[in-house]
Amino acid sequence: MDITFINDPKLCLLLPYIYVAWEDDIMTKKEFGTLHSFISGQEWLTKAEKDFLKQKIDYDSPPSRTEMSQWKEMINRALTTKSPKTLFELGFSVANTERDAIDEADYLSAVPEFAAMEASMGIMGTQVMAGLPNDRDTITTRYSTVESFNISEMAALLDGEQGPLINSVREIIGSKEFELGTTTDTAAYRELVMHWCRLLAEKGLGAYAYPTGHGGRNDIEGYFAIMETLSYHDLSLVIKFGVQFGLWGMSILSLGTEKHYRKYLKQVGTLELPGCFAMTETHHGSNVKGIETTATYNHAGRTFTICTPTPFARKEYIGNAAVHGEMATVFAKLIIDGHDYGVNAFIVPIRDKNKNTLPGITIEDCGRKMGLNGVDNGIISFTNVVIPYENMLDRFANVNEQGEFESPIPSDNRRFFTMLGTLVGGRIGIPQSALSAAKTGLAIAIQYGDKRRQFGPENGREVPVLNYRMHQLRLMPYLAKAYALHFGLQYLTKRFVNRKEDDMQEIEALAAGMKAYTTWNTRNTLQECREACGGKGYITENRIDSLKNDTEIYTTFEGDNTVLMQLVAKYCLKEARKEFGEMNVSTVLSYFLEKAKTGITEKNPFATRNTDEAHLKDPQFHQQAFQYREKELTASAARRFKKLVDNGLDAFDAANVMHPHMLQVAYAYLDRVFLEQFAEKISTCENKILHEVLTRLYNLFALHRLEENKGWYLEQGYMEGPKTKAIQKMVSQLCWEIRQDAVPLTHAFHIPKNCLAPIVTTRIEEAS
Amino acid sequence: MDITFINDPKLCLLLPYIYVAWEDDIMTKKEFGTLHSFISGQEWLTKAEKDFLKQKIDYDSPPSRTEMSQWKEMINRALTTKSPKTLFELGFSVANTERDAIDEADYLSAVPEFAAMEASMGIMGTQVMAGLPNDRDTITTRYSTVESFNISEMAALLDGEQGPLINSVREIIGSKEFELGTTTDTAAYRELVMHWCRLLAEKGLGAYAYPTGHGGRNDIEGYFAIMETLSYHDLSLVIKFGVQFGLWGMSILSLGTEKHYRKYLKQVGTLELPGCFAMTETHHGSNVKGIETTATYNHAGRTFTICTPTPFARKEYIGNAAVHGEMATVFAKLIIDGHDYGVNAFIVPIRDKNKNTLPGITIEDCGRKMGLNGVDNGIISFTNVVIPYENMLDRFANVNEQGEFESPIPSDNRRFFTMLGTLVGGRIGIPQSALSAAKTGLAIAIQYGDKRRQFGPENGREVPVLNYRMHQLRLMPYLAKAYALHFGLQYLTKRFVNRKEDDMQEIEALAAGMKAYTTWNTRNTLQECREACGGKGYITENRIDSLKNDTEIYTTFEGDNTVLMQLVAKYCLKEARKEFGEMNVSTVLSYFLEKAKTGITEKNPFATRNTDEAHLKDPQFHQQAFQYREKELTASAARRFKKLVDNGLDAFDAANVMHPHMLQVAYAYLDRVFLEQFAEKISTCENKILHEVLTRLYNLFALHRLEENKGWYLEQGYMEGPKTKAIQKMVSQLCWEIRQDAVPLTHAFHIPKNCLAPIVTTRIEEAS
Numbered sequence A, B: 001m002d003i004t005f006i007n008d009p010k011l012c013l014l015l016p017y018i019y020v021a022w023e024d025d026i027m028t029k030k031e032f033g034t035l036h037s038f039i040s041g042q043e044w045l046t047k048a049e050k051d052f053l054k055q056k057i058d059y060d061s062p063p064s065r066t067e068m069s070q071w072k073e074m075i076n077r078a079l080t081t082k083s084p085k086t087l088f089e090l091g092f093s094v095a096n097t098e099r100d101a102i103d104e105a106d107y108l109s110a111v112p113e114f115a116a117m118e119a120s121m122g123i124m125g126t127q128v129m130a131g132l133p134n135d136r137d138t139i140t141t142r143y144s145t146v147e148s149f150n151i152s153e154m155a156a157l158l159d160g161e162q163g164p165l166i167n168s169v170r171e172i173i174g175s176k177e178f179e180l181g182t183t184t185d186t187a188a189y190r191e192l193v194m195h196w197c198r199l200l201a202e203k204g205l206g207a208y209a210y211p212t213g214h215g216g217r218n219d220i221e222g223y224f225a226i227m228e229t230l231s232y233h234d235l236s237l238v239i240k241f242g243v244q245f246g247l248w249g250m251s252i253l254s255l256g257t258e259k260h261y262r263k264y265l266k267q268v269g270t271l272e273l274p275g276c277f278a279m280t281e282t283h284h285g286s287n288v289k290g291i292e293t294t295a296t297y298n299h300a301g302r303t304f305t306i307c308t309p310t311p312f313a314r315k316e317y318i319g320n321a322a323v324h325g326e327m328a329t330v331f332a333k334l335i336i337d338g339h340d341y342g343v344n345a346f347i348v349p350i351r352d353k354n355k356n357t358l359p360g361i362t363i364e365d366c367g368r369k370m371g372l373n374g375v376d377n378g379i380i381s382f383t384n385v386v387i388p389y390e391n392m393l394d395r396f397a398n399v400n401e402q403g404e405f406e407s408p409i410p411s412d413n414r415r416f417f418t419m420l421g422t423l424v425g426g427r428i429g430i431p432q433s434a435l436s437a438a439k440t441g442l443a444i445a446i447q448y449g450d451k452r453r454q455f456g457p458e459n460g461r462e463v464p465v466l467n468y469r470m471h472q473l474r475l476m477p478y479l480a481k482a483y484a485l486h487f488g489l490q491y492l493t494k495r496f497v498n499r500k501e502d503d504m505q506e507i508e509a510l511a512a513g514m515k516a517y518t519t520w521n522t523r524n525t526l527q528e529c530r531e532a533c534g535g536k537g538y539i540t541e542n543r544i545d546s547l548k549n550d551t552e553i554y555t556t557f558e559g560d561n562t563v564l565m566q567l568v569a570k571y572c573l574k575e576a577r578k579e580f581g582e583m584n585v586s587t588v589l590s591y592f593l594e595k596a597k598t599g600i601t602e603k604n605p606f607a608t609r610n611t612d613e614a615h616l617k618d619p620q621f622h623q624q625a626f627q628y629r630e631k632e633l634t635a636s637a638a639r640r641f642k643k644l645v646d647n648g649l650d651a652f653d654a655a656n657v658m659h660p661h662m663l664q665v666a667y668a669y670l671d672r673v674f675l676e677q678f679a680e681k682i683s684t685c686e687n688k689i690l691h692e693v694l695t696r697l698y699n700l701f702a703l704h705r706l707e708e709n710k711g712w713y714l715e716q717g718y719m720e721g722p723k724t725k726a727i728q729k730m731v732s733q734l735c736w737e738i739r740q741d742a743v744p745l746t747h748a749f750h751i752p753k754n755c756l757a758p759i760v761t762t763r764i765e766e767a768s
Helices: A009-013 A015-023 A029-040 A047-056 A065-081 A087-098 A104-120 A125-131 A151-173 A186-202 A220-230 A235-255 A258-270 A412-422 A425-451 A469-497 A501-532 A534-538 A544-555 A561-581 A585-603 A605-609 A619-646 A651-683 A688-708 A710-716 A721-747 B009-013 B015-023 B029-040 B047-056 B065-081 B087-098 B104-120 B125-131 B151-173 B186-202 B220-230 B235-255 B258-270 B412-422 B425-451 B469-497 B501-532 B534-538 B544-555 B561-581 B585-603 B605-609 B619-646 B651-683 B688-708 B710-716 B721-747
Strands: A275-278 A294-298 A303-307 A315-318 A327-336 A339-349 A361-365 A378-382 A385-388 B275-278 B294-298 B303-307 B315-318 B327-336 B339-349 B361-365 B378-382 B385-388
Touching (some): A009 A015, A015 A029, A015 A065, A015 A087, A015 B412, A029 A047, A029 B501, A065 A087, A087 A104, A151 A220, A151 A688, A151 A721, A186 A235, A186 A258, A220 A235, A220 A469, A235 A339, A235 A412, A235 A425, A235 A544, A275 A315, A303 A327, A303 A339, A412 B015, A425 A501, A425 A721, A469 A501, A469 A651, A469 A688, A469 A721, A469 B561, A501 A534, A501 A544, A501 A561, A501 A651, A501 B501, A544 B544, A561 A651, A619 A710, A651 A688, A651 B469, A710 B710, A710 B721, A721 B710, B009 B047, B009 B087, B015 B029, B015 B065, B015 B087, B029 B047, B029 B104, B151 B220, B151 B688, B151 B721, B186 B235, B186 B258, B220 B235, B235 B275, B235 B327, B235 B339, B235 B412, B235 B425, B235 B544, B275 B315, B303 B339, B315 B327, B339 B412, B425 B544, B425 B721, B469 B501, B469 B651, B469 B688, B469 B721, B501 B561, B501 B651, B534 B544, B619 B710, B651 B688, B688 B721, B710 B721
Parallel strands (some): A275 A327, A294 A327, B275 B327, B294 B327
Antiparallel strands (some): A294 A303, A315 A378, A361 A378, B303 B385, B315 B378, B361 B378
16 A cells, blocks of 8 residues: 555654645755654654655655645644644644544654754744644734723813814814815915915914904914914915914014004904014024124114125025015114124015015025925025114114114123014924824824734734734834823913913923924824835825925924024023022032932832832832933033033033033933823823823833833943833833724824825725 | 222122123023122122122113123123133133232132032033133034045945946936936926936846846846946936836746746837836735735636736736836736636736727826825726736746646745745845935035034134034934945845855845845934935925935835844744754754853953943954844744743734844844944955044944944843943044044945035035
8 A cells, every 4th residue: 555644644743844844935955954864863664654755855846736735634624623732743633633543652752853853944833833724813813992981081181271272273174175185286285375374364363362452362372272283284384374473473573562563463463464584594594693684774764774795694494485475574683883783673575465576675486395385485685675763673672763772681692582582482383283293193004003904813814003013112102102292282381371581491491392302203203104004104195295294394493403402401401500509508408318319219229120010100100210310411411511621621612522411411301391291181180081091101101211211221220121121011011002092092183084094084995 | 989890890700790690691580689699798898889789780770782892891801811711710800901900819718609609690600601702713613524535445445346337327327318307297207207217228227137138238236236326316217217127027037937038028128118016905015925816717718817806906006007017017816717826927918009008907096105206106907807828927837738737836835935035136126225315315414514504612613513413423323324234235235146045045034134224224314314404404406305205115115124124033033943943962062152152251240341442442342242132132032932822822922922022133133244244344445544434434333233222232231331331432432533534435425416415516505
């Protein structure tokens, strides 16, 4: 009788190995050799049997596809009865399924050899099992979205008092008139955006922040809510809106006086008078103090002559300038009788009502940009443009009848920064807009990831990509950050609205820092969202294109992020110096006491190695760890700077060396503020279920930031390996848990459907 | 006599404080109070003197601007003679400059009080000094580009043997006909790109890799050099070129046989026959094994019927499909008599010579994309499209006269992956293209940073932004990476060109890994370049827009990066298992010996804390550290996976948990390979000067990667805080040193001028 697997069941012990050898798509000739020699080594096989088996694994004469199918069927039959853990066990099931004729006991001696060979073939039995057909229902397959909380309640909690206004704006941008397009015709796009702006102005949204006496509602908080909500829609619209009503209008309100309000504000708010904010120059962006445009006072007739001395002093990237602007707030150095009185602001007409540029004004178009092509950025230069005396925005300085300079702020430097300080509002609108863009991206990527299936257990259904740990790790931390930043920015707005003079430094630092922190976070979020949506994320109609390219400049305008972070860090050092500086014993003492306390509660071996779940989720641990990082980085920055200077380094060179360190100081400061505000918000949330959901997000935010900084904490000996590893594990676990809430958590943003993407709003992707 | 600073010189001791109080743009009312009470506390001042001083710091009646100017002049006079370190010292110089009348000795007792107050005011004397006018020439100001090596020699070293070919391609893309545009008209753009492709085909560049017998030069290495160089130019051109000559042409060459070569290759190489590569489907991108398009064999007439069973099985994102393609290599499941014989490839005509789509073919346009809008991506579906028998690409399988399936590879799975393996070339072209894009971005950002000046010491000239440490830290590591990856990809190409069958698994892993590693690096590099160029980087004409948006999809196509990295890690584990698996005593022994050695030379307290410069720059230290990370991550991955499965987790779920860990395994493997190849390249460089320059870049690459992974090394106890801190310091130092070479290092890429940006090629930015 011929030797076959059926006739000679014990040969079936090797069938799985042979099958895998041919099935496996990565086995090399060499590995066939290993199997070959293994067979030769088995004493329990006769020469004939060995020859039979070897011929089945002859690399140069593979089995027919038909034979492969037969083997596969035999293995399938075996798997229906048992679920073996190794190829060896599988071999027995095959043998005994075909003919119950083999006793495992007879082959125990061979087990280690089989195991060794299994390994040497580069196959882990279990992995192969995974590859072998058996319809499996795995945890990963079963996992899915669970709506564990009330979406409207969460949305209400996010919107807060501004809910009604936010909803009315949602309705407007959700309406037919605001249908998004993907035109590449710049001219048409700019007109569409202008048209949208007019519609919003008609509804009184433009003037929202202006005094009631001048067509507004005197509601700056409302204005921010409008910006935030509009930002779910086209961001060119948001920036155009911000340039007109924020920069242009607010410059008049902040730097001008009653006579200017009366003359301009109403028309600005209705968009009858489109205008620009002309500060940045070709050679002076971040260092605006250095701008070179001049406003020379003429005693005769009390006028000013505005001039652009060099091509590098042209006003560049000016929104509303290329097409629509009719006037501009121009920042220029005031010159009286040859003396320079520092930077002041002037209203300069640039176009007549028919949009013809006026004499002495030259305007170039900035041309195509990465994004925001619905905004008409231009370059303005002035050749002896004479403006009347009243056009000087004179809240902080003026030229009196005698042609003398007068100001309550004697220092030109200080006066300029005071002027800038009044414009800090712009830095609050930008991060809110950036955050809304990030939310839209997250809503798209997460809802798509919940539907999009790819890969899965063999013969099992494919799995929603959002069930993959890797995919969760890419998106969940950004979802948590979106919530953290949302509450942090609400706090900033409140602080700004209720500001007192002595708060201004802190508020300016918070605004600068949150602008940088949030816009960088948006950049990273949208990058991850694009990749998480694969090819679909690359198609313009799915919105990540415009969200990403429009917000790309957010990290640069309204102050370059790296520069802003330096300002924040300087503020931190200044505050710290007050603390260390005051030779007030009690303070010093309390400081050292605190250090000591830190030592006791945090740096002792128990704390540095504590991997207890309760501890890792304890807000006190998070807050101490965040505060420690902020304090330590700030103190060491002060020490280092002093040391560098004491060693004879010029202060400017020393500051240069310190820049990277300062960036960390700023990050630590902002992390701590965001953490505190998130915790604060949760503590006031009475809805038990929302409280639970938000706490998970809070924990992820806190632990994820600790993980991102684990290198520093380990260097400091503040944590040890076991603890940072435990944190990493918990981050992954939290991502897994939050994945179930993820889709509802994005629905809670209440983003109008027409602002989302076809991949999530149309049904075609759904079935599968 | 009135009390004035001049009449009463000792009051000058306080002048600097008063001046600073008003000049400083961040002093609060509270801080004025501090100064106020300080003055009250000074016994050496009379009541009248105190009143005088207090009146000078009355927050509500500031000095006139004129008075401020007088004070400033007094301070300037004092600074011309001396350069004091504190405000207190400055006070003395002021007093003694005005009237040499004050003896420091009389006031020694007051010194600590003054110092305390200085601190409490939140001012470090030195910082104020920095703010006070004195024309200073700082290290940061002086620093600049130094051409320390011969650019042509470096360029030659980079280009290697392909130099002549690369230069000829540089000439072509540098020519008038290849002038870059910024059109937003998709149709026009697509035609321009097609026109460029024709010009390249005419010059024989398209067929470069094809057999000499079929119009080619049989030079695949040359083909890669062409792709690499073209990638300095428009990337739509590169992708269109790659789709036509790479994907479409190479699918015929790799999957077809002589009859197909004769029939198609020549026309493909001349672009007479534009074609597509139709594999990806709407629902199957990464998991391409699951595609659902069918090719049913018809015994009568020996034909195949191609069908798209569901909308989700449409062939999506197919390059050349929307407009130009006339044929396509279509991947479909072969069905014979109702049996599924797995995925095979077929040539399917889709348009006639007049570009009319053929019966049964439906083609939709993918529409606007983030980038690559010069490539006509389309969606193809098939309704009972009948093709002749010969159109099956039959290198790996065919249907014989009897209508039976025949293949030398019995496993459908294995056959498919073998087919894919022959197409690995695509994964080599993409990272090369991505790297060229990164180089272009670096050339623009670095050359701009060398010219762009912003900020500087008071009254000193503004400083090139590339002199700022922060700016260097943003760009120099990417410059080092560009060089590291350049040599790594050259190594991959060589390995591919000289491949033997047993190398294929390693080469496929290297190609997949380097594709992911390089395209992610390009994404990060271009992001940093955009921000480093500020607003200028946002303007389309400066190229970062297109570079960034065109390469955005590189991380997704030719295999999603996260998926590819999983394949790489699987390869690493497989290799490791071979090592651990073979029950060969000597191997096991040598493995443990190695572990032991590792312990001795690396994990001992001396090594973990060694901050010695020579040690940190020792290639052996780098290689050991990189190898240790690779080994340890791989071994622990194997352990963890086994543990999870032993604990009863389904292998598929276990794999899911392991994904993030596996990503780290892949990174560690690739880092080690790139490091080795960079070191290897340097060791063979005989030019002493280039050797020195490259060694600096190598050190930065090595140490920067160690720093990026310091968290892991600290967790492992492989390094301790002092060492990782020393590494961070050295990274910053290396960035500072390399900054001098940075501009020449980008010139060495020899990027055609017309492929760079106006901000660096036009002169307008230069003066300042």
